[in-house]
Amino acid sequence: MTIYDIAKAAGVSASTVSKVLNDKQGINEKTRDKVKKILEENNYSPNKIVKDLVIQPTKIIGVLVEDIRVSHHAESAYIIEQQITKAGYTCITLSTGSSPERKAQYIKILEQRRVEAVILMGSMFALKEVKQSIEKHLPNIPVAIINGYIDLPNVYGVLIDEEKGVENCTDLLFKKGCKNVAFAINSYTPSNNNKLKGFKTSVLKNKTDGSNILVYGGSYKDIDLETTIQRGFEVTEKILEENPNVDGIVYSIDLLAIGGLQFLESKNIEVPKQVSVIGVDNSLYGKICRPKLTSLDNRFVEISRNTCKALLDVLNKKEVSHKIILPAQIIERESS
């Protein structure tokens, strides 16, 4: 059912139908009513694909998410869709998975859909492959990264200072009396690399016996939440097996720490009395588990909101900083 079909049925031309559809002036009331009635009767529905083709710009914003199963990604996606819809845009949200090639490829897909702007969710997008793809495919439309940054004139980033944050977390453990603090990492994303750097800074500052810097874990990709917990369990087992004197562990993300707590519980190791534990994300999991998890709040949802607002400002020709860094905050609970 096209406007031509409607036009024929109403005995008018297609442009008249179009004008009625778009509430334009200069149409006889009688004609308008007649056309509206026929539109109704036929359940006419305008083809949005064609509209996007005809009407420039498209009013579409593309959102790329690495893994929507990650709870703060889901929360962030929810908020972004709300904000963007409220601003009169439509969201296309796509999951990329962990592969850098796929991320670069999805940038291209968004170009093909002629989006007006792009939001990249998570530090994992701050990669050279993505940068190249943006330079090649989207050099002229605004791109915002949540908790990441790429140095290009059309890219904007709001980040959390996770390096300083984890440094403070580690400092806290030493201050509380820990002598041997280890770091457990689940993957080498830019965000996690920053955390690792912060950890090392603190250890070099606080630990004077010259022993090794303890970093355990690996790059666990595309695994589900439950498996991440399992990895936390295993890595904690390994840490304590190889270093029985470890009395504090900082985990790159809460879920890993949850697995750690479960291992410690299984061995009747008291937390924080024997081993202190800190995670990162300040997720719901840390509030639910026992003992409650001390965690570094990276304010992901908050910076998502800011990033989204910044992007809309750019679209409205306002001046926006290309890089905003906000401090992280330690939420102390029972595990430290």
Place this chain on the structure above:
Amino acid sequence: MTIYDIAKAAGVSASTVSKVLNDKQGINEKTRDKVKKILEENNYSPNKIVKDLVIQPTKIIGVLVEDIRVSHHAESAYIIEQQITKAGYTCITLSTGSSPERKAQYIKILEQRRVEAVILMGSMFALKEVKQSIEKHLPNIPVAIINGYIDLPNVYGVLIDEEKGVENCTDLLFKKGCKNVAFAINSYTPSNNNKLKGFKTSVLKNKTDGSNILVYGGSYKDIDLETTIQRGFEVTEKILEENPNVDGIVYSIDLLAIGGLQFLESKNIEVPKQVSVIGVDNSLYGKICRPKLTSLDNRFVEISRNTCKALLDVLNKKEVSHKIILPAQIIERESS
């Protein structure tokens, strides 16, 4: 940059460019190479909007999710996008929020985008408003509902028998010695109404003293996960305040039960010794909290996978049942 620009630069016609782009036969190798080179040099990117217009069908499947923050919705969305992408389709995933009108409206939006099929995630879509909207806007394309059902010739549903499941949960509590079991509900969705029905059946069967059937809670809409836990805390407080003899509570969803456990913990009420607790969803939260939560596994991710497969089968003209009902399974842990 259109194929005409490329054509001009290469000194050929647009159709030749199109043929090169689509790897068609019957093009001179030299021409092909020349065009390809110019394509490369200009970073040519085909306009997908136009392609969708020209090429029917669109190979797009629409997915509507009420609230992506709900963890099993996010997991389901992840899996669906993987499966659909693998089958050569593109996913448009949209969040509707709780309002029935909005859900109906989003059906219309999907029609306008000329999707080939639709997946509705969650029982909340089994509403008369949605049914009417499907009849009006998508009477001829396959629609699949995850854990819900609408009686229309083009609608398919895979459901979990949550009614029987909750009946079994409640039976379990009575069998374990509970005398007064209450039900806490977070919203009156079709799914939750079924659970409530199962609860009542069990109570009428097991409880013979003629006292009231205890149902507490309300319709909490569009609230975030943490607030849901808070509601669980409050409703549990109210249940025990008004009925001090309650010794078992079935919650419509795990998060509500988590809040319940937190209240019981705060009052030093032992679980399950003094009060037994059961949730529904078999979510990660129930495995993380202490005591670990007994929960009804509604196998949401599993039925998502089935639903998705069923829909793809329909698109491939295979015969598919319109309604499949699978049993739920109680996962017994420490709280009962």
Place this chain on the structure above:
DNA sequence: TTGTAGGCGTTATCAT
């Protein structure tokens, strides 16, 4: 107030 004609960027068909 209404209608005609052209364009959006691509693919497909049919000539050449």
Place this chain on the structure above:
DNA sequence: ATGATAACGCCTACAA
């Protein structure tokens, strides 16, 4: 092997 032309469905000048 290549190109001209129509078609997809809508909007918008401009003409009547």
